[in-house]
Amino acid sequence: MKVINIGLQQFADSVRAQGVDVVDVDFRPSPYDAPRLTRTRAGIDIEAANAEAVRRIASGKATLVGLGVARDVIPGMRDKMLLHAGPPITYDRMCGPVRGAVIGACMYEGWAKTSNEAMQLAASGAITFEPCHHHHAVGPMAGIISPSMPVWMIDNTNFGNRAFCTLNEGLGKVLRFGAFAPEVIAKLKWMETVLYPTLDKAVRSMDGGIDIKNLIAQALYMGDECHNRNKAGTSLFLRAIGPALARTCGDGETLARVIAFIDSNDHFFLNLSMPAAKALTEPAEGIEGSTIVTTMARNGTDFGIRIAGLPGQWFVAPAGRVNGLYFPGFTEADANLDMGDSTITETAGFGGMAMAGAPAIVKFVGGVPQDAIDATLEMYEICASEHDTFLIPALNFRGAPLGIDVRRVVETGISPRLNTGIAHKDPGIGQIGAGLLRAPIECFAQAFEAMRD
Amino acid sequence: MKVINIGLQQFADSVRAQGVDVVDVDFRPSPYDAPRLTRTRAGIDIEAANAEAVRRIASGKATLVGLGVARDVIPGMRDKMLLHAGPPITYDRMCGPVRGAVIGACMYEGWAKTSNEAMQLAASGAITFEPCHHHHAVGPMAGIISPSMPVWMIDNTNFGNRAFCTLNEGLGKVLRFGAFAPEVIAKLKWMETVLYPTLDKAVRSMDGGIDIKNLIAQALYMGDECHNRNKAGTSLFLRAIGPALARTCGDGETLARVIAFIDSNDHFFLNLSMPAAKALTEPAEGIEGSTIVTTMARNGTDFGIRIAGLPGQWFVAPAGRVNGLYFPGFTEADANLDMGDSTITETAGFGGMAMAGAPAIVKFVGGVPQDAIDATLEMYEICASEHDTFLIPALNFRGAPLGIDVRRVVETGISPRLNTGIAHKDPGIGQIGAGLLRAPIECFAQAFEAMRD
Numbered sequence: 001m002k003v004i005n006i007g008l009q010q011f012a013d014s015v016r017a018q019g020v021d022v023v024d025v026d027f028r029p030s031p032y033d034a035p036r037l038t039r040t041r042a043g044i045d046i047e048a049a050n051a052e053a054v055r056r057i058a059s060g061k062a063t064l065v066g067l068g069v070a071r072d073v074i075p076g077m078r079d080k081m082l083l084h085a086g087p088p089i090t091y092d093r094m095c096g097p098v099r100g101a102v103i104g105a106c107m108y109e110g111w112a113k114t115s116n117e118a119m120q121l122a123a124s125g126a127i128t129f130e131p132c133h134h135h136h137a138v139g140p141m142a143g144i145i146s147p148s149m150p151v152w153m154i155d156n157t158n159f160g161n162r163a164f165c166t167l168n169e170g171l172g173k174v175l176r177f178g179a180f181a182p183e184v185i186a187k188l189k190w191m192e193t194v195l196y197p198t199l200d201k202a203v204r205s206m207d208g209g210i211d212i213k214n215l216i217a218q219a220l221y222m223g224d225e226c227h228n229r230n231k232a233g234t235s236l237f238l239r240a241i242g243p244a245l246a247r248t249c250g251d252g253e254t255l256a257r258v259i260a261f262i263d264s265n266d267h268f269f270l271n272l273s274m275p276a277a278k279a280l281t282e283p284a285e286g287i288e289g290s291t292i293v294t295t296m297a298r299n300g301t302d303f304g305i306r307i308a309g310l311p312g313q314w315f316v317a318p319a320g321r322v323n324g325l326y327f328p329g330f331t332e333a334d335a336n337l338d339m340g341d342s343t344i345t346e347t348a349g350f351g352g353m354a355m356a357g358a359p360a361i362v363k364f365v366g367g368v369p370q371d372a373i374d375a376t377l378e379m380y381e382i383c384a385s386e387h388d389t390f391l392i393p394a395l396n397f398r399g400a401p402l403g404i405d406v407r408r409v410v411e412t413g414i415s416p417r418l419n420t421g422i423a424h425k426d427p428g429i430g431q432i433g434a435g436l437l438r439a440p441i442e443c444f445a446q447a448f449e450a451m452r453d
Numbered sequence: 454m455k456v457i458n459i460g461l462q463q464f465a466d467s468v469r470a471q472g473v474d475v476v477d478v479d480f481r482p483s484p485y486d487a488p489r490l491t492r493t494r495a496g497i498d499i500e501a502a503n504a505e506a507v508r509r510i511a512s513g514k515a516t517l518v519g520l521g522v523a524r525d526v527i528p529g530m531r532d533k534m535l536l537h538a539g540p541p542i543t544y545d546r547m548c549g550p551v552r553g554a555v556i557g558a559c560m561y562e563g564w565a566k567t568s569n570e571a572m573q574l575a576a577s578g579a580i581t582f583e584p585c586h587h588h589h590a591v592g593p594m595a596g597i598i599s600p601s602m603p604v605w606m607i608d609n610t611n612f613g614n615r616a617f618c619t620l621n622e623g624l625g626k627v628l629r630f631g632a633f634a635p636e637v638i639a640k641l642k643w644m645e646t647v648l649y650p651t652l653d654k655a656v657r658s659m660d661g662g663i664d665i666k667n668l669i670a671q672a673l674y675m676g677d678e679c680h681n682r683n684k685a686g687t688s689l690f691l692r693a694i695g696p697a698l699a700r701t702c703g704d705g706e707t708l709a710r711v712i713a714f715i716d717s718n719d720h721f722f723l724n725l726s727m728p729a730a731k732a733l734t735e736p737a738e739g740i741e742g743s744t745i746v747t748t749m750a751r752n753g754t755d756f757g758i759r760i761a762g763l764p765g766q767w768f769v770a771p772a773g774r775v776n777g778l779y780f781p782g783f784t785e786a787d788a789n790l791d792m793g794d795s796t797i798t799e800t801a802g803f804g805g806m807a808m809a810g811a812p813a814i815v816k817f818v819g820g821v822p823q824d825a826i827d828a829t830l831e832m833y834e835i836c837a838s839e840h841d842t843f844l845i846p847a848l849n850f851r852g853a854p855l856g857i858d859v860r861r862v863v864e865t866g867i868s869p870r871l872n873t874g875i876a877h878k879d880p881g882i883g884q885i886g887a888g889l890l891r892a893p894i895e896c897f898a899q900a901f902e903a904m905r906d
Contacts, residue, residue, distance in 0.1 A: 218684075221676055221684075221813040222675045222676040222677075222684065222685050222813075223674055223675040223676050223685075223846070224675075231671075231674075231675065232675050232676075232685060232688065234692075235685070235688030235689060235691070235692055236688060238688070238691065238692055238695065239687075239688055239691055239712075239715075239716040240716070242691065242695070242709075242712040242713075242716060243709040243710075243712045243713040243716065244709070246699070246702075246705050246706075246708035246709035246712055247705050247706060247709040248705075249699075249705065250705065252699050252700050252701075252702065252703065253699075253700065255699035256695075256696040256697070256699035256700045257696075259692075259695040259696045259699055260695075260696040262692075263692040263693070263695060263696065359846035359847050360674040360675075360846040362846075368849060369846055369847060369848075369849055369850075370849070393676070393812035393813040393815075393822055394812050394822060394847060395822075396821060396822055396823070397822075
């Protein structure tokens with residue numbers, strides 16, 4: 001006799017105690033009593049709509065065509081406006097690290113001389129806060145984009161849309177983790193005045209720009225999942241832009257500093273993989289009847305998702321607590337809640353979806369390599385498709401899980417797995433670790449209910 | 454009832470046909486009736502000697518300190534001398550691609566104007582042929598090093614030895630695969646006059662050089678095994694040397710071409726991982742009583758090994774036939790036998806030993822990712838130790854198998870697994886594929902017998 005147990009662990013134990021072979025299935029019923037949803041109230045075939053959504057996401061291009069200054073290139077960006085990560089939020093509800101980044105941005109822009117002045121300004125209502133996602137942009141962690149910041153421009157030439165993201169500052173004491181010390185601002189100024197024009201000149205000199213989707217696909221063969229491990233992506237990007245940089249820079253010392261800046265930060269490529277994901281997912285927005293997730297984003301207070309069939313609506317729940325590895329001197333008690341737009345990578349079929357290809361990431365986010373394999377295998381349960389370009393060698397070149405279907409999330413009770421950096425909960429400090437968590441399932445349940453209506 | 458079958462497949466099948474669970478163990482007895490050898494005739498404890506050998510290999514450094522021209526820097530190199538891969542061989546026994554590379558080297562050096570002149574010269578006895586391995590050098594495939602060729606210099610500062618290797622020319626029609634057309638020679642001249650001085654200036658400007666062992670360790674986290682997959686290593690090398698190149702080159706267009714040359718060839722790092730392996734393994738040579746392999750090398754005709762306890766002696770058998778994937782237009786019938794010094798990587802505890810960390814390599818050498826895992830797991834059977842620096846994330850960060858023990862090879866009948874490029878058997882053509890094979894076990898049996906005497 002053999003027994004398959006899908007209930008509580010104790011059942012299996014008591015059968016096993018009687019000498020019977022037991023296969024223990026890690027099964028939990030969904031907390032939602034979700035009916036099977038195949039057509040919308042208007043009669044649209046959801047499967048077909050979802051197939052179109054994942055087809056669009058998978059078939060897009062993501063080409064770096066140049067850089068620009070936010071105020072000049074991001075649609076709707078204007079003076080005294082700050083973009084932030086995640087769903088909409090007012091200043092009074094912002095978490096510490098987002099406030100820290102707001103303070104830093106006000107000083108960087110010259111709107112305030114001190115952090116006190118900046119806080120007063122931010123609280124006064126004189127600054128407009130809007131989500132990056134409302135402006136075809138994404139930002140890691142706090143995700144603050146201010147008008148003077150240079151941004152990458154990634155074109156999805158197959159669909160004619162363009163996405164934006166700031167340049168990655170490095171790890172530790174950086175604006176996106178809520179730090180705003182003078183050296184943080186000084187680095188941002190260097191990025192604006194030296195790094196940006198040097199990179200922009202190089203990219204624009206390259207016929208056809210740089211194919212970031214292709215670099216992501218290559219990096220997934222090289223141990224990255226391109227969310228919290230971007231070492232290969234960063235390396236491949238430097239290779240791709242290297243000859244053009246050498247030809248266009250004109251000054252050896254400047255070039256050396258630019259290359260050293262990129263080389264010093266294995267996460268440099270994150271701010272390219274994120275807008276690539278944004279450029280790839282946007283064309284799926286507005287496909288009537290589709291239950292595929294097109295946005296997952298957090299502002300450090302709330303977690304929000306949007307789905308293809310209801311593109312204007314955010315479905316929001318409290319941001320989660322990260323199960324992480326902490327830098328020396330910090331503990332969970334110092335940690336802010338989950339934060340940033342970087343979950344656009346999971347939405348586009350890599351990041352946490354592709355962890356099976358990035359066993360070494362567990363040294364950064366915790367766990368053992370088998371967990372990384374298991375994470376990807378589980379995600380197939382809630383995704384509508386498998387990517388045809390983002391492949392995972394360790395899974396015999398199987399495509400990464402693509403297209404989170406809110407129906408499957410509520411049916412199975414399995415919520416998307418995320419990996420992420422951790423900011424200190426107080427403004428002004430910075431990154432203190434990285435870790436793992438799941439998206440709050442309530443967002444998916446709300447989206448599911450909205451589709452039923 | 455359960456049955457474990459370690460015999461012929463048929464036994465398992467007939468038991469299974471009777472409805473009994475069978476675990477089939479892939480076991481073949483060794484072809485050698487090898488006695489257990491624990492002490493040499495002189496009474497030396499072989500285990501202790503082997504422990505010292507693997508300690509030395511694992512604990513070495515491998516630092517790129519600069520480049521030089523072979524005639525100036527390789528000990529014993531002189532005019533009209535050509536170094537070649539593998540064990541010693543006379544011109545009359547050389548295979549097609551090694552002859553092709555000899556022809557090319559004679560024309561490159563200006564010793565001959567035509568391939569006919571070169572062949573006459575080579576056959577005349579006017580040229581001295583010696584193995585790279587007799588000069589602290591290694592060469593991939595044909596492995597020809599001529600006096601004017603620039604070479605990398607890798608120092609093992611922990612033991613005071615230095616190793617040498619030429620610079621990688623790229624794939625396809627290249628000297629090391631036996632091609633000698635005018636464009637092959639022209640590229641070698643560009644490497645001598647432009648690439649070499651540019652790289653040398655950059656490396657020498659770097660305090661402490663470049664830690665190649667560290668780059669190998671990082672690349673093993675990034676899907677390379679640093680023998681036939683060097684994409685991460687090449688990328689990391691460019692990152693490491695990039696700022697120094699920018700500071701020292703002085704000319705943007707030259708710099709752009711140098712970076713583009715490196716970027717165009719994912720195997721560029723092979724010619725750094727090989728001399729690193731050579732620098733790491735040499736200190737184990739001469740440990741009395743040690744049965745650890747310190748050299749595995751092939752000249753396209755013969756396969757030879759040397760062991761730590763008998764450093765002067767080659768144990769030689771016919772080179773093997775590679776089981777490979779071929780470039781379009783070529784088949785096994787075109788293939789030369791196994792060739793090159795690159796098996797120094799397996800000797801030093803990476804390459805084929807670390808295939809489990811490089812699942813994507815199967816697209817180049819054949820097989821499926823599980824084969825890559827199995828290859829590494831099997832190699833633990835014949836190795837004395839596990840590397841403490843070269844780790845494999847996919848095996849939960851287990852150290853790569855280190856230190857092939859000829860005793861274990863003959864006891865188990867398991868011969869080292871190799872992966873390799875494939876040259877056309879005729880001179881003048883070049884690379885036609887890549888693949889997998891095992892080292893000929895006869896070499897290990899000879900070494901074992903020599904240790905018993």
